[in-house]
Amino acid sequence: MSQSTRRTRPEMIGEAIKEYIARHGLGPGDRLPQESHLVEALDASKGTIREALRGLAAQGLIQTRTGPGGGAFICEVSDDRAMELLSNYFFFRPPTIHDIYEVRKQLQPVMVASLEGQLDESAFERLEAMLTHYDHPPASQEEEQAQRLKELEFHLVLVDYCPNPLLALNCRFMIRLLMSLTTCRRIYAQPYPELRQRGYHYQRRLLEALRRNAMDEAREIMAEHMQAAQALMEAREATLDKAFFRAGAGDDETPSREYLALRDYSAHPVMDAVDTTAPPTG
Known part of the structure:
Protein backbone atom coordinates (compact mmCIF):
# COMPACT_ATOMS: atom_id res chain seq x y z
CA MET A 1 0.00 0.00 0.00
CA CYS A 75 -26.50 11.77 12.29
CA GLU A 76 -27.94 11.30 8.83
CA VAL A 77 -25.73 13.01 6.28
CA SER A 78 -27.80 15.83 4.77
CA ASP A 79 -28.02 16.50 1.05
CA ASP A 80 -26.26 19.81 1.57
CA ARG A 81 -23.40 18.11 3.38
CA ALA A 82 -23.07 15.41 0.73
CA MET A 83 -23.04 18.05 -2.01
CA GLU A 84 -20.38 20.01 -0.13
CA LEU A 85 -18.10 16.99 0.17
CA LEU A 86 -18.55 16.10 -3.50
CA SER A 87 -17.90 19.70 -4.53
CA ASN A 88 -14.62 19.68 -2.63
CA TYR A 89 -13.47 16.79 -4.82
CA PHE A 90 -13.88 18.98 -7.91
CA PHE A 91 -12.53 22.17 -6.31
CA PHE A 92 -9.29 22.20 -8.32
CA ARG A 93 -10.67 20.46 -11.41
CA PRO A 94 -14.18 21.78 -11.98
CA PRO A 95 -16.19 20.07 -14.73
CA THR A 96 -17.24 22.06 -17.77
CA ILE A 97 -20.77 22.77 -18.91
CA HIS A 98 -20.21 20.14 -21.59
CA ASP A 99 -19.13 17.59 -18.97
CA ILE A 100 -22.21 18.24 -16.84
CA TYR A 101 -24.71 17.98 -19.67
CA GLU A 102 -23.11 14.87 -21.11
CA VAL A 103 -23.92 13.23 -17.77
CA ARG A 104 -27.34 14.86 -17.41
CA LYS A 105 -28.36 13.63 -20.88
CA GLN A 106 -27.80 10.08 -19.66
CA LEU A 107 -29.22 10.34 -16.15
CA GLN A 108 -32.19 12.71 -16.32
CA PRO A 109 -34.33 10.63 -18.72
CA VAL A 110 -33.69 7.52 -16.63
CA MET A 111 -34.59 9.42 -13.47
CA VAL A 112 -37.88 10.59 -14.98
CA ALA A 113 -38.75 7.04 -16.04
CA SER A 114 -38.21 5.91 -12.45
CA LEU A 115 -40.97 8.26 -11.24
CA GLU A 116 -43.77 5.99 -12.45
CA GLY A 117 -46.22 5.64 -9.57
CA GLN A 118 -44.17 7.96 -7.34
CA LEU A 119 -45.96 11.29 -7.90
CA ASP A 120 -49.10 12.08 -5.91
CA GLU A 121 -51.20 15.24 -6.08
CA SER A 122 -49.02 17.04 -3.54
CA ALA A 123 -45.99 16.36 -5.78
CA PHE A 124 -47.76 17.85 -8.79
CA GLU A 125 -48.74 20.87 -6.71
CA ARG A 126 -45.09 21.42 -5.80
CA LEU A 127 -44.04 21.18 -9.44
CA GLU A 128 -46.82 23.49 -10.63
CA ALA A 129 -45.80 26.02 -7.97
CA MET A 130 -42.24 26.00 -9.31
CA LEU A 131 -43.45 26.78 -12.83
CA THR A 132 -45.24 29.92 -11.67
CA HIS A 133 -41.88 31.53 -10.87
CA TYR A 134 -40.82 31.65 -14.53
CA ASP A 135 -44.00 31.38 -16.62
CA HIS A 136 -43.72 35.11 -17.39
CA PRO A 137 -41.03 37.52 -18.65
CA PRO A 138 -38.84 38.92 -15.87
CA ALA A 139 -39.19 42.52 -14.75
CA SER A 140 -35.44 42.86 -14.11
CA GLN A 141 -32.14 41.10 -14.62
CA GLU A 142 -32.22 40.07 -10.96
CA GLU A 143 -35.56 38.36 -11.48
CA GLU A 144 -34.22 36.63 -14.58
CA GLN A 145 -31.38 35.17 -12.53
CA ALA A 146 -33.82 34.05 -9.85
CA GLN A 147 -36.04 32.46 -12.51
CA ARG A 148 -33.13 30.45 -13.85
CA LEU A 149 -32.40 29.04 -10.40
CA LYS A 150 -36.09 28.21 -9.92
CA GLU A 151 -36.07 26.39 -13.24
CA LEU A 152 -33.22 24.24 -11.93
CA GLU A 153 -35.07 23.76 -8.65
CA PHE A 154 -37.91 22.22 -10.66
CA HIS A 155 -35.51 19.38 -11.42
CA LEU A 156 -34.52 19.14 -7.76
CA VAL A 157 -38.19 18.66 -6.85
CA LEU A 158 -38.45 15.84 -9.38
CA VAL A 159 -35.36 14.20 -7.91
CA ASP A 160 -36.98 14.25 -4.46
CA TYR A 161 -39.38 11.56 -5.69
CA CYS A 162 -36.78 9.34 -7.36
CA PRO A 163 -36.87 5.92 -5.63
CA ASN A 164 -33.24 5.12 -6.53
CA PRO A 165 -31.03 6.93 -3.98
CA LEU A 166 -27.85 6.58 -6.06
CA LEU A 167 -29.51 7.91 -9.19
CA ALA A 168 -31.08 10.73 -7.17
CA LEU A 169 -27.72 11.71 -5.65
CA ASN A 170 -26.01 11.92 -9.03
CA CYS A 171 -28.84 13.91 -10.62
CA ARG A 172 -28.98 16.27 -7.67
CA PHE A 173 -25.23 16.85 -7.78
CA MET A 174 -25.30 17.76 -11.48
CA ILE A 175 -28.04 20.32 -10.80
CA ARG A 176 -26.16 21.80 -7.84
CA LEU A 177 -23.07 22.14 -10.04
CA LEU A 178 -25.05 24.17 -12.56
CA MET A 179 -26.20 26.43 -9.74
CA SER A 180 -22.70 27.09 -8.45
CA LEU A 181 -20.29 26.76 -11.40
CA THR A 182 -18.59 30.08 -12.16
CA THR A 183 -19.18 29.75 -15.90
CA CYS A 184 -22.89 29.14 -15.33
CA ARG A 185 -23.14 32.14 -13.03
CA ARG A 186 -21.67 34.30 -15.79
CA ILE A 187 -24.39 33.05 -18.12
CA TYR A 188 -27.17 33.59 -15.59
CA ALA A 189 -25.92 37.12 -14.91
CA GLN A 190 -26.63 38.14 -18.51
CA PRO A 191 -29.97 38.44 -20.36
CA TYR A 192 -30.94 35.21 -22.05
CA PRO A 193 -34.74 35.00 -22.50
CA GLU A 194 -34.57 31.93 -24.73
CA LEU A 195 -33.14 29.86 -21.89
CA ARG A 196 -36.18 30.54 -19.74
CA GLN A 197 -38.64 30.13 -22.59
CA ARG A 198 -37.22 26.78 -23.63
CA GLY A 199 -36.99 25.55 -20.04
CA TYR A 200 -40.60 26.46 -19.30
CA HIS A 201 -41.84 24.93 -22.57
CA TYR A 202 -40.16 21.58 -21.93
CA GLN A 203 -41.11 21.43 -18.27
CA ARG A 204 -44.76 22.21 -19.01
CA ARG A 205 -44.86 19.38 -21.55
CA LEU A 206 -43.06 17.08 -19.12
CA LEU A 207 -45.51 17.79 -16.33
CA GLU A 208 -48.48 17.11 -18.59
CA ALA A 209 -46.97 13.77 -19.66
CA LEU A 210 -46.30 12.79 -16.06
CA ARG A 211 -49.90 13.59 -15.10
CA ARG A 212 -51.07 11.20 -17.83
CA ASN A 213 -48.56 8.62 -16.60
CA ALA A 214 -47.12 8.61 -20.14
CA MET A 215 -43.65 7.64 -18.97
CA ASP A 216 -42.14 6.89 -22.38
CA GLU A 217 -43.23 10.30 -23.58
CA ALA A 218 -41.92 11.94 -20.40
CA ARG A 219 -38.56 10.27 -20.90
CA GLU A 220 -38.35 11.50 -24.50
CA ILE A 221 -39.28 15.04 -23.45
CA MET A 222 -36.57 15.06 -20.80
CA ALA A 223 -34.00 13.80 -23.31
CA GLU A 224 -34.97 16.62 -25.71
CA HIS A 225 -34.86 19.12 -22.85
CA MET A 226 -31.31 18.15 -21.85
CA GLN A 227 -30.10 18.23 -25.47
CA ALA A 228 -31.60 21.68 -26.04
CA ALA A 229 -30.33 23.04 -22.71
CA GLN A 230 -26.81 21.86 -23.49
CA ALA A 231 -26.86 23.55 -26.88
CA LEU A 232 -28.13 26.83 -25.43
CA MET A 233 -25.69 26.88 -22.52
CA GLU A 234 -22.66 26.03 -24.66
CA ALA A 235 -23.64 28.61 -27.27
CA ARG A 236 -23.99 31.33 -24.64
CA GLU A 237 -20.70 30.29 -23.02
CA ALA A 238 -18.95 30.72 -26.38
CA THR A 239 -20.62 34.10 -26.93
CA LEU A 240 -19.60 35.43 -23.52
CA ASP A 241 -16.04 34.17 -23.94
CA LYS A 242 -15.83 35.89 -27.32
CA ALA A 243 -17.23 39.12 -25.90
CA PHE A 244 -14.88 38.99 -22.93
CA PHE A 245 -11.74 38.56 -25.00
CA ARG A 246 -12.72 41.22 -27.50
CA ALA A 247 -13.59 43.65 -24.72
CA GLY A 248 -10.17 43.08 -23.22
CA ALA A 249 -8.34 43.84 -26.44
CA GLY A 250 -6.38 47.01 -27.11
CA ASP A 251 -8.00 50.39 -27.71
CA ASP A 252 -7.41 50.00 -31.43
CA GLU A 253 -9.88 47.11 -31.58
CA THR A 254 -13.62 47.72 -31.41
CA PRO A 255 -15.53 45.61 -28.85
CA SER A 256 -17.75 42.95 -30.37
CA ARG A 257 -21.43 43.55 -31.05
CA GLU A 258 -22.24 40.80 -28.56
CA TYR A 259 -20.36 42.58 -25.80
CA LEU A 260 -21.99 45.91 -26.56
CA ALA A 261 -25.45 44.33 -26.65
CA LEU A 262 -24.91 42.68 -23.28
CA ARG A 263 -23.52 45.88 -21.80
CA ASP A 264 -26.44 47.93 -23.09
CA TYR A 265 -28.97 45.41 -21.81
CA SER A 266 -27.46 45.54 -18.34
CA ALA A 267 -28.02 49.27 -18.32
CA HIS A 268 -31.48 49.19 -19.97
CA PRO A 269 -33.05 45.70 -19.76
CA VAL A 270 -35.63 44.95 -22.41
CA MET A 271 -38.57 42.69 -21.66
CA ASP A 272 -39.21 39.74 -23.92
CA ALA A 273 -42.52 38.40 -25.15
CA VAL A 274 -43.19 34.71 -24.66
CA ASP A 275 -45.10 32.34 -26.87
CA THR A 276 -45.34 29.18 -24.79
CA THR A 277 -47.33 27.42 -27.51
CA ALA A 278 -44.55 27.62 -30.06
CA PRO A 279 -42.46 24.46 -30.41
CA PRO A 280 -38.77 24.71 -29.51
CA THR A 281 -36.26 25.14 -32.24
CA GLY A 282 -32.80 23.66 -32.39
Missing part, protein backbone atom coordinates in the same frame (compact mmCIF):
# COMPACT_ATOMS: atom_id res chain seq x y z
CA SER A 2 1.39 3.39 -0.99
CA GLN A 3 2.04 6.14 1.53
CA SER A 4 -0.80 8.22 0.06
CA THR A 5 -3.39 5.46 0.59
CA ARG A 6 -2.17 4.08 3.93
CA ARG A 7 -4.77 4.77 6.59
CA THR A 8 -3.85 6.27 9.93
CA ARG A 9 -4.80 4.68 13.23
CA PRO A 10 -7.66 7.18 13.84
CA GLU A 11 -9.00 6.48 10.34
CA MET A 12 -8.96 2.74 11.03
CA ILE A 13 -10.77 3.31 14.33
CA GLY A 14 -13.30 5.49 12.52
CA GLU A 15 -13.99 2.63 10.08
CA ALA A 16 -14.40 0.24 13.02
CA ILE A 17 -16.96 2.57 14.59
CA LYS A 18 -18.90 2.73 11.31
CA GLU A 19 -18.86 -1.05 11.16
CA TYR A 20 -20.19 -1.14 14.74
CA ILE A 21 -23.03 1.21 13.73
CA ALA A 22 -23.97 -0.98 10.77
CA ARG A 23 -23.79 -4.28 12.67
CA HIS A 24 -25.95 -3.04 15.52
CA GLY A 25 -28.51 -1.43 13.22
CA LEU A 26 -28.07 2.00 14.76
CA GLY A 27 -29.62 5.01 13.06
CA PRO A 28 -29.87 8.79 13.27
CA GLY A 29 -30.37 9.96 16.83
CA ASP A 30 -28.90 6.82 18.42
CA ARG A 31 -26.04 7.30 20.83
CA LEU A 32 -22.64 5.67 20.49
CA PRO A 33 -21.10 3.85 23.48
CA GLN A 34 -19.25 5.98 26.00
CA GLU A 35 -15.67 6.93 25.27
CA SER A 36 -14.37 4.56 27.95
CA HIS A 37 -16.19 1.65 26.31
CA LEU A 38 -14.75 2.53 22.88
CA VAL A 39 -11.25 2.76 24.35
CA GLU A 40 -11.55 -0.74 25.80
CA ALA A 41 -13.42 -2.36 22.92
CA LEU A 42 -11.16 -0.96 20.20
CA ASP A 43 -7.92 -1.13 22.20
CA ALA A 44 -7.12 2.50 21.44
CA SER A 45 -6.07 5.52 23.45
CA LYS A 46 -8.49 8.31 24.37
CA GLY A 47 -6.66 10.64 22.01
CA THR A 48 -7.06 8.21 19.08
CA ILE A 49 -10.75 7.67 19.84
CA ARG A 50 -11.37 11.42 20.02
CA GLU A 51 -9.54 12.04 16.75
CA ALA A 52 -11.54 9.27 15.10
CA LEU A 53 -14.79 10.81 16.35
CA ARG A 54 -13.71 14.23 15.08
CA GLY A 55 -13.15 12.66 11.67
CA LEU A 56 -16.62 11.10 11.67
CA ALA A 57 -18.10 14.44 12.76
CA ALA A 58 -16.33 16.17 9.85
CA GLN A 59 -17.94 13.63 7.52
CA GLY A 60 -21.33 14.49 8.98
CA LEU A 61 -21.91 11.01 10.42
CA ILE A 62 -21.94 11.91 14.09
CA GLN A 63 -22.53 14.92 16.30
CA THR A 64 -21.04 15.37 19.74
CA ARG A 65 -22.92 17.02 22.56
CA THR A 66 -21.52 18.21 25.88
CA GLY A 67 -23.07 18.39 29.31
CA PRO A 68 -25.50 16.01 31.02
CA GLY A 69 -26.80 13.44 28.58
CA GLY A 70 -24.06 14.34 26.13
CA GLY A 71 -21.92 12.07 24.03
CA ALA A 72 -21.58 11.11 20.39
CA PHE A 73 -24.84 10.73 18.46
CA ILE A 74 -25.35 9.34 14.97
